[in-house]
Amino acid sequence: MTKAIHMVQNVFSEQLSRKIKSIDNVFGDFLVNKGLYDEIEITKDNIYELADLIGGHVKIDIYCPKCRESRVFSCEMIPYYWYSERNQEIQGRSLEEEIVSWQDIQNMKGPNCIDSPENFWTWTNSSIESDTRLMVFKFFCAMDNTHHLDYIVLTSENKMKKIGQYPSVADLSFPELKEYRKVMTKEDEKELKRAIGLFASGIGVGSFVYLRRIFERIIATASQKAIENGKIKEEEFSKAYVTEKIKMLAEYLPKSLVNSPVFYGIISKGIHELSEEECLEFFPVLQSFIMMILRQWEKIRRDEEEEKKLAASLSNIAAKVK
Structure with missing residues (x-):
């Protein structure tokens, strides 16, 4: 019998709030304005902007081929799922929360500890590495949510590379x-x-x-x-x-x-x-x-x-x- 997926809350996200950057997001700008195979570095200074994008908070202003006008597009949230042995069910939450939690854990260690050679800063960890290696950012038009714009990125270490887009820049x-x-x-x-x-x-x-x-x-x-x-x-x-x-x-x-x-x-x-x-x-x-x-x-x-x-x-x- 198939069990329902249980969405759980993130304790760190409840305790530590941050200001969401929905426009002029550095990663949103990267997806819109850069060509295929261009790269952007993920750093401690912009990691929360990436979390905003992954969490579906970012909006972009771009031409909609179907509306034939410039429109605001909103990004969908990227989910993260895992199987809970204790509860015997598939659980899930936003991948954004996993990234923010990992940052909160690193921040608790203090800057000296994070920057040490044995414990250097990372934007992702082993538990979500496979989920963040290849990501698809799905945008939908504010006037008609059946009008889509999709971007595909590949990440390696602290680099993100744009490897796909539809419709294309030309389209x-x-x-x-x-x-x-x-x-x-x-x-x-x-x-x-x-x-x-x-x-x-x-x-x-x-x-x-x-x-x-x-x-x-x-x-x-x-x-x-x-x-x-x-x-x-x-x-x-x-x-x-x-x-x-x-x-x-x-x-x-x-x-x-x-x-x-x-x-x-x-x-x-x-x-x-x-x-x-x-x-x-x-x-x-x-x-x-x-x-x-x-x-x-x-x-x-x-x-x-x-x-x-x-x-x-x-x-x-x-x-x-x-």
């Missing part, structure tokens, strides 16, 4: 690009996909090359409009530095770009001076910046389209009431 990014097809060229879309694909494959410098091409076309498109409108002179514009060009095109560029002219410098330095690892570290922020520009441009386009429609409707009404 999360590519559907969103369709929303901005009216404000970017087919070449922009193709090269942004290439940049994201290279990043997902662990190629940092190459991904920067495509981001710079997209940025240069954004500037070129805006300059064509400004020249056609007589706002700038082509010869003067062509001789200016990039930062100066951005200032000259302030009326034709999204505010985020005008207010952050350092983007191009970071991209160029990445291509010529930064390492692959540094480029991979910075890529998610730079990609988000490009996406923000596209979102702002799309909003401007929609506002202008709505303005034209309203103006036409008002003209029709005015003609009828004469």
